[in-house]
Amino acid sequence: MAAQGPILEVRRLSKNFGGVRAVHEVSFTLRRGEFLGVIGPNGSGKTTLVNLITGFVKPSSGSVFFKGAEITGKAPYKIAGLGLARTFQMVRLFYNLPAYKNVIIPLCSPRVKRLRGGKYGEKDDAAIDILDDMGFERDSFVPYKPAGSLPHGYLKRLDLARALALRPELLILDELFSGMSMSEVASTLPIIERLNQEGLTIVMIEHRLKELFRVVDRVLVLNFGMKIAEGTPSEVMESDAVKSAYLGIEVDVEAQAG
Amino acid sequence: MTEPGSKFRKKRLDRGIKARADTIFAVASWREILYLLLPRALPAGFLLLLPLFLDGYWEKVLVYACMFGLLALSWDFLASCGLFSLGQSLFFGLGAYLAGGLNYYLHWPPVVTLPVATIGGGLICSALLSPVMRLRGVYFAMVTLMLPILFMKGIEATGLLGGTHGLSALSPLVHDKVSAYLAVLGFLVCLFAFRRVINSDYGLVLMAIRDDDRAVMSGGINIYWRKSQALFIAGSVGAFAGALMTHHYQFVGKSVFALDYSILPVAAVALGGQGSFAGAALGAMILVPLSEALRALGGLRIAIYCSILILSILTLPEGVFHYMERKYQQFETKVEVR
Numbered sequence: 270m271a272a273q274g275p276i277l278e279v280r281r282l283s284k285n286f287g288g289v290r291a292v293h294e295v296s297f298t299l300r301r302g303e304f305l306g307v308i309g310p311n312g313s314g315k316t317t318l319v320n321l322i323t324g325f326v327k328p329s330s331g332s333v334f335f336k337g338a339e340i341t342g343k344a345p346y347k348i349a350g351l352g353l354a355r356t357f358q359m360v361r362l363f364y365n366l367p368a369y370k371n372v373i374i375p376l377c378s379p380r381v382k383r384l385r386g387g388k389y390g391e392k393d394d395a396a397i398d399i400l401d402d403m404g405f406e407r408d409s410f411v412p413y414k415p416a417g418s419l420p421h422g423y424l425k426r427l428d429l430a431r432a433l434a435l436r437p438e439l440l441i442l443d444e445l446f447s448g449m450s451m452s453e454v455a456s457t458l459p460i461i462e463r464l465n466q467e468g469l470t471i472v473m474i475e476h477r478l479k480e481l482f483r484v485v486d487r488v489l490v491l492n493f494g495m496k497i498a499e500g501t502p503s504e505v506m507e508s509d510a511v512k513s514a515y516l517g518i519e520v521d522v523e524a525q526a527g
Numbered sequence: 528m529t530e531p532g533s534k535f536r537k538k539r540l541d542r543g544i545k546a547r548a549d550t551i552f553a554v555a556s557w558r559e560i561l562y563l564l565l566p567r568a569l570p571a572g573f574l575l576l577l578p579l580f581l582d583g584y585w586e587k588v589l590v591y592a593c594m595f596g597l598l599a600l601s602w603d604f605l606a607s608c609g610l611f612s613l614g615q616s617l618f619f620g621l622g623a624y625l626a627g628g629l630n631y632y633l634h635w636p637p638v639v640t641l642p643v644a645t646i647g648g649g650l651i652c653s654a655l656l657s658p659v660m661r662l663r664g665v666y667f668a669m670v671t672l673m674l675p676i677l678f679m680k681g682i683e684a685t686g687l688l689g690g691t692h693g694l695s696a697l698s699p700l701v702h703d704k705v706s707a708y709l710a711v712l713g714f715l716v717c718l719f720a721f722r723r724v725i726n727s728d729y730g731l732v733l734m735a736i737r738d739d740d741r742a743v744m745s746g747g748i749n750i751y752w753r754k755s756q757a758l759f760i761a762g763s764v765g766a767f768a769g770a771l772m773t774h775h776y777q778f779v780g781k782s783v784f785a786l787d788y789s790i791l792p793v794a795a796v797a798l799g800g801q802g803s804f805a806g807a808a809l810g811a812m813i814l815v816p817l818s819e820a821l822r823a824l825g826g827l828r829i830a831i832y833c834s835i836l837i838l839s840i841l842t843l844p845e846g847v848f849h850y851m852e853r854k855y856q857q858f859e860t861k862v863e864v865r
Binding site for chain 1: 728729731732734735738739742743745746747748749
């Protein structure tokens with residue numbers, strides 16, 4: 270992939286819910302092929318940041334540029350159609366449908382049709398291919414079972430499969446590992462790493478810092494909706510602001526963020 | 528041997544042919560072909576033969592039942608993408624007045640007014656309801672409930688389109704048999720087409736919108752465009768019913784926007800069962816003839832009609848059709864609970 274400017278640029282993005290500053294003046298840029306981790310204590314605005322970028326929540330101020338074009342406040346389906354896919358922290362699946370049917374829905378989108386040269390093609394097979402890649406064995410019953418009957422780890426990977434079906438250029442993972450067992454994380458992490466090595470830009474929001482720090486190039490730390498640190502995993506862990514946010518040591522956060 | 532006081536539960540097993548595959552039927556014998564074909568062919572054939580044996584009053588009842596069937600199918604289609612309408616009479620009335628107006632003022636023959644009213648009615652419905660597509664559940668229902676009243680009172684107050692007297696002496700459909708067959712054919716085509724559409728990927732997306740619209744949006748699909756398509760389809764079906772009714776009775780009046788046309792289709796779906804279209808169709812085919820048959824009872828008619836409706840919903844909440852389908856598709860055995 271040729272590096273032609275940042276794939277994502279967030280400029281002074283803010284969101285207030287009433288008097289609550291959920292996200293306050295957050296700015297960052299993302300290069301093509303980069304793997305960015307976003308961490309922060311509970312309620313620090315990580316999921317709101319994802320919702321702002323993907324259009325599910327309209328920002329109070331600030332702007333978002335994707336592939337050089339402004340996408341601030343655009344409808345979620347338009348942003349997804351440009352190639353910015355996401356997973357949900359609380360998986361949003363169609364539980365009474367067979368697992369593979371869940372993946373067919375993004376395959377029905379105009380984006381996939383365009384990328385396939387104006388044809389949708391055989392959607393069932395395409396869905397099974399994607400699921401097989403995510404560890405749903407093609408020859409087992411698993412892809413055909415109703416999504417509601419699958420274990421939680423599978424549901425998270427099904428959500429990932431659905432995001433990948435859109436053939437995204439940027440993938441945002443909102444706490445993909447929450448609720449997964451150690452072995453499920455261990456089997457999913459290599460998939461994510463491989464996707465990044467194949468050139469997919471990934472933003473990963475995570476509470477499991479050990480796993481996150483192993484795979485990401487750069488980390489962004491949020492607290493009370495503000496960016497308090499940014500840098501490589503080791504740089505970030507040395508920052509006083511991060512230590513105070515995670516360990517509760519009294520440090521002037523405003524001054525650190527400034 | 529069973530111990531005294533032991534409990535039983537029903538165990539259900541799919542009949543062999545259903546379990547073979549979800550999408551592909553490998554039909555092996557005449558027995559299996561008939562097993563699949565009969566439940567579809569028998570009612571369809573019966574309905575197609577019915578107009579030959581019915582005359583006058585009961586023929587009108589058949590047309591009426593098909594009208595309500597179409598409105599119920601249209602309701603079920605909208606409900607399958609999460610839009611709960613209480614304004615089926617909007618679709619019905621728009622079709623009726625479009626056909627009536629074009630025939631009365633421009634003297635267009637029914638051959639032209641029927642298709643124009645069907646397509647035009649669908650377009651107007653989706654245009655009128657597009658601004659409120661973002662509303663869900665009861666909010667959308669409230670708006671659909673208000674719109675027909677708005678039209679009805681508007682026609683009443685302004686005297687447009689014949690005002691309270693309506694438009695009469697419209698062109699008939701050649702012969703009563705023609706309108707009966709148009710009604711039955713329209714009803715059957717709509718039923719089988721909807722059942723096919725909802726099982727396609729297009730229908731899958733519609734049902735996904737009902738279950739979780741945000742997840743569908745994150746899949747890069749414009750849910751508002753899909754919903755307006757669904758509104759157009761449902762609106763067209765309702766408008767076709769209205770247009771046909773107009774020419775059948777050679778009259779259109781403000782009563783086409785009456786609440787009956789909004790509520791009875793919902794009752795038909797509640798009776799027959801939601802989500803399969805066959806339930807909606809069956810419900811209408813039960814309710815309309817039943818209400819006519821009860822006419823002999825005079826004053827108590829509506830009371831008995833309502834009691835039957837309440838009883839059926841209490842005893843078969845899943846709907847008559849789903850109950851029948853379950854009995855047809857599955858074995859039931861009693862198993863002891865240990």
